[in-house]
Amino acid sequence: MDGLIRTTAGDVRGVGEGGLWAFLGVPYAADSSGHRRWRRPEPPAAWTGVRPAEHFGPIAPQPPPVPGMSIRGDPTDSAEDCLSLNVWTPGVDDARRPVLVWIHGGGFTSGSGSSLLYRGERLARLGDVVVVTINYRLGALGFLAHPNLAEPEGGFGNWGLLDQIAALDWVRENIAEFGGDPENVTVFGESAGAMSICALLASPAGTRLFHKAIIQSGPPTCGSRAWAQRRAAKFVAKLSESGDVSAGQGDRFDRHLLEHVPPERLVAAAQRLGPEGDGLPLAFMPVVDGGVVTDRPADVIRQEPARRIPVIIGTNRDECTFFVLGDPRAAGMDGDTLLQRVSAISSAELAGPLVSAYHQARSERGEDAAPLAIWTAITTDLVFRLPSLAFAESLSRVGADVFAYLFTWNSPFLGGILGSAHALEVPFVFGSVAERAVQPYSGSGPAALALSNAMMRSWVAFATSGDPSCDELGQWPAYDAVQRHTMVLGEHSAVHQDPRAPEREAWSNSGVDMANRLFQP
Numbered sequence: 001m002d003g004l005i006r007t008t009a010g011d012v013r014g015v016g017e018g019g020l021w022a023f024l025g026v027p028y029a030a031d032s033s034g035h036r037r038w039r040r041p042e043p044p045a046a047w048t049g050v051r052p053a054e055h056f057g058p059i060a061p062q063p064p065p066v067p068g069m070s071i072r073g074d075p076t077d078s079a080e081d082c083l084s085l086n087v088w089t090p091g092v093d094d095a096r097r098p099v100l101v102w103i104h105g106g107g108f109t110s111g112s113g114s115s116l117l118y119r120g121e122r123l124a125r126l127g128d129v130v131v132v133t134i135n136y137r138l139g140a141l142g143f144l145a146h147p148n149l150a151e152p153e154g155g156f157g158n159w160g161l162l163d164q165i166a167a168l169d170w171v172r173e174n175i176a177e178f179g180g181d182p183e184n185v186t187v188f189g190e191s192a193g194a195m196s197i198c199a200l201l202a203s204p205a206g207t208r209l210f211h212k213a214i215i216q217s218g219p220p221t222c223g224s225r226a227w228a229q230r231r232a233a234k235f236v237a238k239l240s241e242s243g244d245v246s247a248g249q250g251d252r253f254d255r256h257l258l259e260h261v262p263p264e265r266l267v268a269a270a271q272r273l274g275p276e277g278d279g280l281p282l283a284f285m286p287v288v289d290g291g292v293v294t295d296r297p298a299d300v301i302r303q304e305p306a307r308r309i310p311v312i313i314g315t316n317r318d319e320c321t322f323f324v325l326g327d328p329r330a331a332g333m334d335g336d337t338l339l340q341r342v343s344a345i346s347s348a349e350l351a352g353p354l355v356s357a358y359h360q361a362r363s364e365r366g367e368d369a370a371p372l373a374i375w376t377a378i379t380t381d382l383v384f385r386l387p388s389l390a391f392a393e394s395l396s397r398v399g400a401d402v403f404a405y406l407f408t409w410n411s412p413f414l415g416g417i418l419g420s421a422h423a424l425e426v427p428f429v430f431g432s433v434a435e436r437a438v439q440p441y442s443g444s445g446p447a448a449l450a451l452s453n454a455m456m457r458s459w460v461a462f463a464t465s466g467d468p469s470c471d472e473l474g475q476w477p478a479y480d481a482v483q484r485h486t487m488v489l490g491e492h493s494a495v496h497q498d499p500r501a502p503e504r505e506a507w508s509n510s511g512v513d514m515a516n517r518l519f520q521p
Contacts, residue, residue: 005092007174010047014087015054020125023087023178024114025057028170029163032137033080037259038149038159041083041166057084059112060138061263063271072437075114080141080263085134085167086113088120089179095128096181098463101171101210102133103164105191105218105423108284109139109270117438122431126453127460130180132171136163139270140235141263143284145228148255155291157228161199161206162292168209186212186463190426192285194218198391199286202293202300207309212466214459215313216429217422219387220297221285228287231273238269281383301394310466312459313392314405314487317500318419319380325418330372338371342378350510354378357506377503384422385500386507393481403468404479406499408490409451413441425489428452429459447491454493 003014003021014023029041036042058079065076090097102118104111113133120131136142137160145157172182187210189197197213198220200206223231236253239261258266273283286293294300324330333341335355342351358377362369385406395402407425411418418424427433427442433452442448454472462468469476473493477485484498498504 003092004050005177007177008170009044011050012053013050014092018125019090020121021087021089021092021178022121023053023089025055025084026051026053026087027057027084028134029083029166031081032083032141032159032163033263034259037080037141038144038255040151040153040159040162044083056086056112056114057135058082059114060135061141061267062106062110062138063267065110071116073116075112078263082135082137083163083166085132085170086120087130087132087175087178088124089130090124090128091179092177093179094176095179096176096184097128097130097179098460099130099132099171099175099180099182099185100459100463101168101185101187102131103136103187103189103193103196104133105189105193106138107282108143108160108192108195108286111138111192116435117426117432118430119432120430122434123429123456123460126431126456127463129460129463130175130178132167132175134164134167136160136167139284140266143286144232144235145223145287145289146232146253147229148232148253151291153291155289155293157287157289158199158292161196161203161286164196164200165203165205165209165292168206172209183211184463185210186214188214188216188429188459189218190216190423191218192282195221196286198222198297199293201309202288202295202297204294205292210309212310212463213312214462215311215388215391216425217315217319217384217388219384220391221387222293222296223285223287225288225290228289231284235269235273238272239265242269242272298391298394301391301398301400308395308398308400310401310403310462311392311395312403312405312462312468313388313395314407314489315380315385315388316407316420316422316424317380318376319384319422320376321418322422324372324376324379325414330375333371333375335371338375341375345379345382346510354506354510357502361500361502381503381507386504389484389504392479396478396480401466402479403462403476403487404485405487405489406496408488409443409448411441412443420490425455428455428489431456451489451491451493455489 003016005012014021027044030044056075058077060082061078113135118133124131142160147156150156175182187197194215195218197215339351358374359369392402392404408420411424427438431452432438433442433448457470457472458468461470476487486499488496
């Protein structure tokens with residue numbers, strides 16, 4: 001076996017080591033720069049001879065990593081010609097193994113499929129599965145959406161989602177050559193990657209290409225047409241203010257001028273853009289454009305129950321500690337400030353009862369009930385946990401097999417103040433808790449390795465059969481709105497019925513539609 005594979009674009013040769021083959025930097029679409037900016041991805045140009053697949057491809061243009069928050073050894077070379085993927089497989093044969101396709105997070109502005117966190121060798125080797133990780137367009141290059149960008153096929157944005165669909169198309173056409181089963185493909189992703197999966201569930205083009213989904217800390221949130229047009233107008237204004245380009249303003253911007261702006265200037269303008277008080281925490285995200293995404297994900301599930309694929313969905317207990325640390329105004333928060341903040345995200349009438357419910361529930365469990373801890377818990381539930389559970393309920397009601405989890409392992413980073421922070425579960429899913437560069441964040445030792453092994457076994461079991469139960473975790477019952485069985489994944493993993501119920505009930509009594517909480521009409 002020499003690791004030579006024939007793909008639809010040409011032959012590639014991977015690297016074999018320890019009974020595993022890796023194929024890195026394989027193009028699944030053409031260069032998306034120049035006249036291909038803000039257009040559907042095209043197939044890669046065919047090549048002759050054998051293309052080495054020994055190194056990761058360039059990552060998508062993005063801001064530099066935050067000092068102290070990056071992983072040493074992650075690729076940093078970027079280019080618009082970034083649409084490549086990586087494959088890890090136990091054998092280049094006809095075994096028809098389950099396939100897991102990872103969609104990375106990063107707020108739709110950063111990240112890549114080649115991060116040390118996401119290397120697929122451990123998962124592939126442990127589960128005898130094929131693991132694929134992908135790059136997709138980010139920031140304005142991936143998610144600038146405006147009717148001026150409309151194409152004949154319909155829609156006017158979601159270029160990064162279209163990249164993901166193109167990568168899944170590539171998997172369908174080629175993965176059998178890598179020992180995978182194109183009829184048993186599971187998409188899994190975290191944060192923006194998980195939000196992307198929710199959007200793909202609302203996309204007719206997306207759902208035909210995968211058979212199961214794992215949604216990690218990514219609510220079913222999509223922007224509206226009106227929101228997208230406001231963002232596009234503000235983005236072009238930022239470019240014009242800085243003198244980067246005179247491309248018109250608002251609804252009259254010139255796409256042809258924008259096609260010639262260097263990508264680093266687009267990235268810089270996006271950094272200046274920020275959320276700017278639109279009520280959404282992200283500068284860019286998937287959009288209900290009527291083409292790629294036809295409606296809000298939760299509404300599509302309600303309207304089209306035929307999309308009953310099995311789903312794992314879950315969040316981390318303390319998602320927002322990661323973000324509160326970056327908010328200098330949150331330090332030293334008192335009770336009055338807490339009420340003001342909760343009033344701003346709910347209403348003056350709801351703020352008092354919500355804060356009281358959280359204070360009582362946390363006190364009874366022996367958890368920190370100071371204002372800052374309550375604010376972190378409320379935002380965690382509002383942004384991540386409760387929209388995810390509402391989506392799980394929608395899936396359950398239409399007959400889908402849906403399995404919920406709550407991740408509770410504590411990070412040792414910064415003296416342990418992060419708790420079970422955003423993205424902490426990722427190294428446990430990939431087994432990268434064994435990497436020294438990851439352990440300051442994930443923790444290490446026998447308990448960490450045991451939890452990682454259990455989660456990998458469970459994710460593989462789900463990809464194989466649609467049921468995440470495994471010897472390490474035991475029986476994992478499906479989620480419904482009555483029993484609310486949830487696998488709590490932590491130092492002592494077990495199934496719980498409706499964990500953290502008082503907080504959920506407080507929001508349930510508020511009347512807020514959690515499934516569409518962040519959607520702007």
